[in-house]
Amino acid sequence: MIVVMKIGAKQEAIARVIETAEEIGFSAHIIEGKERVVVGLVGVDGQRDKMITMGEMDGVDKIIPISKPYKLSSREVKNEPTIVDCCGVLFGGEHIPVIAGPCSVESEEQTIKTAEFVKAAGASMLRGGAFKPRTSPYAFQGLAEEGLKILAKAREVTGLPVVTEVTNPKYVDMVYKYADMFQVGARNIQNFALLTELGKTDKPVLLKRGMSTTIEEFLTASEYILCEGNKNVILCERGLRTFETATRNTLDISAVPVIKAKSHLPIMIDPSHAAGHWQYVGPLSKAAVAIGADGLIIEVHPNPEKAWSDGAQSLTPTQFIELMGSLRSIALAVGRTI
């Protein structure tokens, strides 16, 4: 940690900083600048809270933490990319898997029909929500276990592995029984009880970035899963909350190269929730493939106008088939397959 003293800070203030630091267990290195003194502190882990408090001491301008709050997800700790395997579908390699399906599981017919369509179009996995975290309690909340059974049935019929959201730690076991991959939604990125529970399982976790989560916090949230022993984490960018309202969220496409530089975990893109309007889903998907995303998760509904949720951002099967064709050319252009 670096303690930046104010210009003209008194010798006693500097001495008191050093004394406090040494009490905690640091050794202090003084750098006398032209304007001000800077104190470098070396030597202790896990005292971040106490260190931060030093920023409030007399004569201190600010403190700057140097070590990162995440470790296991960091490229400094593990430099080769992690490839996550979900029933043979690989995330983080040359192939770019596309997960597709309806926002909500509404019925067996709707789900299986969509699953067959997206499989035919080249999707690698099926998505579908059985537990829906909705902003309003008056909106459709999902079919719960009945929905999970339908997803399992759709897998049986099509062979596509299945990912679905879990929102409550107490349902982790139930979802485990039916699904091949857990999804943590943007609203639960800091639901640490849930993350910890998922860290104790052995199935892959698709972890969506919250809409006001920094990349550093995103990687730190993934540590809750990794440090429990589950190494199968796939990150997913789905848009930030900004002042812009033309799209539902502002897709932070830069997160792809940034996360690839800082972490070894695969990073995918959810263009549907970012866009909020189906006509922007295709363009965002193309950008995602070009920039190097390790996967896509796209909402597809046989009849978006009748969808029980997120119809506005769902593609029809025909639109999805067309899009997959375009994505294949771009994947080829960047040396990958889809």
Added chain:
Amino acid sequence: MIVVMKIGAKQEAIARVIETAEEIGFSAHIIEGKERVVVGLVGVDGQRDKMITMGEMDGVDKIIPISKPYKLSSREVKNEPTIVDCCGVLFGGEHIPVIAGPCSVESEEQTIKTAEFVKAAGASMLRGGAFKPRTSPYAFQGLAEEGLKILAKAREVTGLPVVTEVTNPKYVDMVYKYADMFQVGARNIQNFALLTELGKTDKPVLLKRGMSTTIEEFLTASEYILCEGNKNVILCERGLRTFETATRNTLDISAVPVIKAKSHLPIMIDPSHAAGHWQYVGPLSKAAVAIGADGLIIEVHPNPEKAWSDGAQSLTPTQFIELMGSLRSIALAVGRTI
């Protein structure tokens, strides 16, 4: 709902919008403007999802929902202010209760000492965290049930009612046993499983706004509690995430008059988490009282430099006593007491 057609939208497109609306159950009113046609739809509840999808139809520029996603918390439904009673401490009336105490419960001695101090200074309730949702899994996570017991002990000694955070639906019963009020932290504002569980209890809930939650979403989140039957919700503004880093969060002080205009629920301010630095806590508290907040929740620690969490933003007991004095004058100036 209002459907805004594009300039020059074809008659068929307008007809198709009306047909779709009537299928859902709406009656349609056409308004022919100078530039474009606008269709007003009247008559159905609970079809928000399908309505939103109409925004994607041919010839439609955009759709504008008219009804609000929240009802029970709205002033349009209940116009007189709600007063929430927690063991005799009233939120929403003329008196402005101050809740004070440490960020985390660290030990019996620290907690009781702080409780006695803040009581002497005029605080109405004690705060203290037993379950701490921390950004990093490597940070102190709280003493859990042991912490709850210490809080109950502090209440016994001082008579101050106790509020503490609950983060996992499965601990609601446990926290209920020890605490007088539940706190839902900013990170859990859309943890709907937790909110629903709290809605089934009869103890007051202090609901903190998330750092990227709009006021409309905040009020809608409160509906998850209200619609289960628990009417004792106290809202709390604690700062938004913005680009500004001089403070930990950007306190949205305007939320106080805005929420008072839109809702009957009491609204308090948490200056400590907004500020992130103890020297700004006093000024923000003064602004909160002047603008009409119905309560304050302030972090106080007997020795902030040694605090296990949030030391940088905690007041010493002496600072807290001084602050309470200043707040009393301002409360008087606006016709209230503290």
Added chain:
Amino acid sequence: MIVVMKIGAKQEAIARVIETAEEIGFSAHIIEGKERVVVGLVGVDGQRDKMITMGEMDGVDKIIPISKPYKLSSREVKNEPTIVDCCGVLFGGEHIPVIAGPCSVESEEQTIKTAEFVKAAGASMLRGGAFKPRTSPYAFQGLAEEGLKILAKAREVTGLPVVTEVTNPKYVDMVYKYADMFQVGARNIQNFALLTELGKTDKPVLLKRGMSTTIEEFLTASEYILCEGNKNVILCERGLRTFETATRNTLDISAVPVIKAKSHLPIMIDPSHAAGHWQYVGPLSKAAVAIGADGLIIEVHPNPEKAWSDGAQSLTPTQFIELMGSLRSIALAVGRTI
């Protein structure tokens, strides 16, 4: 405009709204909903300010403007894409021009050397700043007219048309003399005196979106140029200010399809200012080409480590050549050329 009344608004309040609207010149259409009354107003232009004030009347919940604040830039007014021609370089067509060059013009040698490099690599135009709007008055502010002369010299040598920033209305004539295209920087997006002055010239204007400008405001700003008679406006997205600090700004890549849906003007991407770090410039450029951007403007410096400004985000000539190769494949995959 739509006036939404509060639930339970009194008849007199509704009558007063209608009276006020008719005074301004509107005709009013009442829609009685299940919950509340909505009044649609039809018939007047240019009274937006007075209309907005109606939102504050008794019994009014809110007002919703329907007509857009921009007209000439709108696709509703002109549906076919505008192609802007700068000395034969076309923006908005099948070909995607790349503008490249140093952040600042530092010397004749640096500028001409860079120009020759980027031309050889396939750039269509040269960029370089002579007037640099810098956050700090103590930073390098540009060579001014001397810089413009160097740019003109570089054009003479390489044949590349030249774009450069203008920051003060009084220098519009001077810049006109030397440059082929004006650039308006993000900080000047609402410098209306400057925009109006540029609207009176006949040279193309590269208009950068401000870091907190909505797309609606961006298109409305372009009206200041268009309504003076200069139709040669090229829009440029260069990143928004958000809470994320891993990149200098958050590139709003969705702005490309959104602007293409709402406007006929060409829209390009500046990956350098969005990224702030050279290693992210390549990935963002690829995403831009894939999503359908009509051009790129990229900072290239013969020796970024010695650059007088923006060295961190500048590519070396070698990196630029490599990037152009990758971009060509992606352009091909989306049916365009570069």
Added chain:
Amino acid sequence: MIVVMKIGAKQEAIARVIETAEEIGFSAHIIEGKERVVVGLVGVDGQRDKMITMGEMDGVDKIIPISKPYKLSSREVKNEPTIVDCCGVLFGGEHIPVIAGPCSVESEEQTIKTAEFVKAAGASMLRGGAFKPRTSPYAFQGLAEEGLKILAKAREVTGLPVVTEVTNPKYVDMVYKYADMFQVGARNIQNFALLTELGKTDKPVLLKRGMSTTIEEFLTASEYILCEGNKNVILCERGLRTFETATRNTLDISAVPVIKAKSHLPIMIDPSHAAGHWQYVGPLSKAAVAIGADGLIIEVHPNPEKAWSDGAQSLTPTQFIELMGSLRSIALAVGRTI
């Protein structure tokens, strides 16, 4: 400056950083941490651009600048508060001046009438816009010099000094002739040509923070004025752009104590532009006085429903008189006068 090396950075990378730093003129101090090496650089001014580029070197994780980009506005350079005198009205002392008046100067009658009212209510200065920077070119743009003359007339009649906005460097001389204080609007906070011009005059400048300007950038922008020799700068917070739409902008009330901690310049609040709705102007004004603001600037219009701009956020004279009464009590409670 601090250069943070990556974990496991090679000796050669460290050596190259030191070499580069020494070339620029720094002396380097190595701190070997448990995890990584940190290099402290001491000794040069004005090389910020080159320093930032060092963040891109091999083996470097990031660089952290230590010295602040502002100097003359800093409390580290001048610790006693600056009091700005405008014709005898003092900003930054015990008294809190209130500036009031219409958004736009519409006519002599409207302006003088408002001036007389606000003077009677206790305002210290008159505001009124003659040059209006409007988002849309189709909105009212102000009366220009005619408006300035009306303002001068109003001063003559009432004795109130006058502040008005200037948006174009070329009108600085004209505005100087009529007004007692210049206002720089939020949109022009980084219009450096304008700031530099104002720095050469001797009249006070009311500098409004931009809606996406950090406090550090705000203070740095003030340097453009200060470093030209004009020390009479009054800062003004007027709201940030965030995702919240219930208010026009999100007032960053914390900016008051933060700026008081970092700068000696007076800081005032503009509650009208922050709120956007007249009913929130009063509450925000109260908060501003309680938190320690050095002034207020409030929009007042004799007939807001007929105002040519900003009617929705303007107080009537009666509302203004009432508000002044409340503000006096709060000022008293915090030991000041109004």
